[in-house]
Amino acid sequence: MNIDRLLQQHNQGGESASAIPPLDEWQPALSGDININIDTDGHWWHEGKPFARPKVARLLATLLRLDADGYCLVTPVERWRIQVEDLPLVVVEADFRDDAWWFTTQFDNVVRLDAEHPLTVTLTPQGDAVPQLPVRFGLAARLHRNVYYQLVEACESRDLGDGTNEVGLMSAGQWFALGKLDDELSGEAP
Structure with missing residues (x-):
């Protein structure tokens, strides 16, 4: 999952920062696990470090859903599982x-x-x-x-x-x- 590419596409699309895409229509196969964790306070971590850019966490939150195999970040072509300590x-x-x-x-x-x-x-x-x-x-x-x-x-x-x-x-x-x-x-x- 290329986060910089996602941010660029999001910015070019002129979408609202909190616009939720039609995640229920996207059904890609599980791509694997990505080292992103949401702690019990709702803070996002990547590889053990807090997200440096709040805009990234905000964008990724619009791509998050709960599937049968866990919490996943979903695009039309990718689906990556992340860890959530309590609720996202x-x-x-x-x-x-x-x-x-x-x-x-x-x-x-x-x-x-x-x-x-x-x-x-x-x-x-x-x-x-x-x-x-x-x-x-x-x-x-x-x-x-x-x-x-x-x-x-x-x-x-x-x-x-x-x-x-x-x-x-x-x-x-x-x-x-x-x-x-x-x-x-x-x-x-x-």
């Missing part, structure tokens, strides 16, 4: 407007929290329960700690009737749970 994207901003939560990743992907893009709580490689959100082509984004705290401040509590309360929020007419509290933690009498 990180939600760095949240905004509530038009009766829905809207999330923005580190590469300016904007996703509406709705039935198609539900918020779920999953475990990180370190064993922490942290929300994630599907974005595109099998990719998901982990919520950055600051965004998670912003959502916690906006949360509502619902009594489940079994001695627990669920905390979560509404978005696009749907309820999305962030966790549960038992009566002792929620301050209610049993």
Whole structure:
């Protein structure tokens, strides 16, 4: 995969830096593994060193999808597998407007929290329960700690009737749970 050639083609095409090509239409055979790693914080590394040009990581993120054999960078003629420690994207901003939560990743992907893009709580490689959100082509984004705290401040509590309360929020007419509290933690009498 010639990154300089990709950057040149991208710049000549006049495409937006965050434009996502039709990766689902491209089905080249696996070309092999490439020494690119995305760490748990969403930072991109090549051969053990951080990407020197953020523009390269931004471009490659537009070519990323999750296939049956792993995370792959895909062009019409190549498909290279990379390593991802947790999830490849990180939600760095949240905004509530038009009766829905809207999330923005580190590469300016904007996703509406709705039935198609539900918020779920999953475990990180370190064993922490942290929300994630599907974005595109099998990719998901982990919520950055600051965004998670912003959502916690906006949360509502619902009594489940079994001695627990669920905390979560509404978005696009749907309820999305962030966790549960038992009566002792929620301050209610049993």
